[in-house]
Amino acid sequence: MPFIIQLTRRMWLTDTVFELAFTKPNRLTWLPGQHIRFDFAGADRDYTPVSLPGDPLIRICVRKTGQGRFSDHLSRCPEGERFKISGPHGHFLYHPGETLDVFVGTGTGVAPFVAYASSGVSGFILLQGAKTFDELIYRNLLEPNSRQYVPCISRAPDAGPVFHGRVTDFLKNRLPPDYYQFYLCGREEMIQDAMNIIDDKFSDAKVFFERFT
Template sequence: MTIDMKPEVQLDTNYYKVVGMRNLTEHTFVLSLPKSRFKFEAGQHVSLSISGDYQSREYSIYSAENEENLEVLVKEVDGGYFSPKLKHLKLGDMVEVHGPFGKFGLDEKRKESHKHVFIASGTGIAPFHSIVKSNAGLDYHLIHGVRYVGEGYEKESYDADRLTLCTSRDKTGDFNGRVTDYLKKTNFDKNTCFYLCGNSDMIFDSMEILSDKGFGRENITVEVYF
């Protein structure tokens, strides 16, 4: 189900009205807020809190730099405190946004000279969605690790020949197995920059595999989801 409305102007420096909620799976959704004068670089994240609530959470920005709305990709955590509250927000509800934060993003000095390999698990794909949509013509390869094909969030957003969907619990993806299994079996050009985003186990295991293939930390940028 998709709910979409024209974005409204920002009422306060940090407060935004919810203008859209796009459900990608039963538990994963895209929250849309009016971008207004909010500026960020693809790969950065924001901190969100709900009006009247004392807690906040950090989410990578999902939307492109030049898009009309500011979007974040959220997975509702079973038994969690914050994500279910975001899931039940309605159009017009207020969300407080702080940021942007972080330096995770494209290596601009190597943008034209290198291939850019994005390695993600689950909702760790969010910053890569922003980077790809913000950089037309980029030479990239996105490797996304999920359990089932249905969790390949908006995979139609990427060039089909630049996306490898690794599915660990079904055989209908591009590769049956984990991201790390795919990395072990794949050779990469020396002029490659790697960007890793997702759970810590995937990241640390992937870094070890890439190290064994001769790629040092100068070739790898990391964003860890705990």
């Protein structure tokens, strides 16, 4: 079902990542981890709300790439601009179980985990991948809700207790054997590398994933 929403606020989280807040239509609802679909110039763009359906606004997290027309437009369009969306879409939902949950997210791929944590999910292991320490967005929400929070920094050494390497490096070399349920969200390359490691090292694990380009 199509809806019209209106931009109310833009907040920059880093030099390249920002959060947008939109008006929320009364009839629009979703489950944490699902996404809404924007219709922009005849093309679809999907974003997972970091907000919950009971919140007064729809909030999404966007990275300005310099190569994406829509993300660049969102980074500079004025408050009050209207957008056509549909939803909810997707099935990247949280499934409570007896095994230990491992969330693996890179960049804005932590958005569904923010939604999970906001809805009350806790006690998970989170591997959050970023290039620098400053890009660990939403850490203040994710870390307190986690059983173990592992910031994985892939570039220059930064201050603080972090794992210097990619999330897949931690999966391969540091995550101990156990029965896990994995949730992966990020780019195709990370998803594929993580799946190969899980198949080899944690063959009994359940895996749910959401990829973006």
